[in-house]
Every structure is written in structure tokens, then in C-alpha cells.
Amino acid sequence: FNRCFVVVVVSGKHYGAISCDGCKGFFRRSVRKNPVYECRHQNNCTIDKDKRNQCRHCRWKKCIRMGMKKDAVQKERDRLGRPRGYNYGMANVKTKSHLTGDRDEDEDED
Numbered sequence: 001f002n003r004c005f006v007v008v009v010v011s012g013k014h015y016g017a018i019s020c021d022g023c024k025g026f027f028r029r030s031v032r033k034n035p036v037y038e039c040r041h042q043n044n045c046t047i048d049k050d051k052r053n054q055c056r057h058c059r060w061k062k063c064i065r066m067g068m069k070k071d072a073v074q075k076e077r078d079r080l081g082r083p084r085g086y087n088y089g090m091a092n093v094k095t096k097s098h099l100t101g102d103r104d105e106d107e108d109e110d
Helices: 021-033 056-065
Strands: 012-014 017-019
Antiparallel strands (some): 012 017
């Protein structure tokens, strides 16, 4: 296995299939963004090194057909390695508006 199942030289096994970094990235982005790809032809476009970017629908189908698994793609992380959208410890933080002097409802009045 010295060639990607889709296009070029492999970089390893990604998401369950032997693939290059380009196909790995395409598959990961497709899973995370969940776009709707449509083929302009008959759903049988040639997907190779020269034509891989001409039809995303057929490239996606080939990734699936060759064994890439959607559930193998991890959720996107921020630069610190934390899942995006998660606020560590922020649920228990009380806030005060320094501009208006407003208090949280939980604070006691003096």
C-alpha cells in the first residue's frame, strides 16, 4: 500500500482507510461541516490525483466506499486542545457589570 486509495502517496491509515493527507483533511472537514455535495454528472466521476477536486460528491462517496468512517473523526478542538464550545469552570463564575454597577441575582444586598 504505497498509494492513497483515492489519489496519491499515503501518509497512513486515517479514519479507517489508507489515505493521503489531502483525503484525510477533506474527509475530516466534510464530517465536521456536514455540507451537501451534489454531482453535476452521473455520480460516477473519476477521482484521481488530477481530478480529485472537480467533484466533491464523488470524492466523498469514494472515501466512504473505501472504508473511511464518520464516527472516527473527533470533534474539533481549540488551540489548547479543548473541545470547542466548552467553558471549563465558567458555570460557577459570578459576574458583575463594572460599567453599570449591576449585580448578579445571587448576590446579597447590603
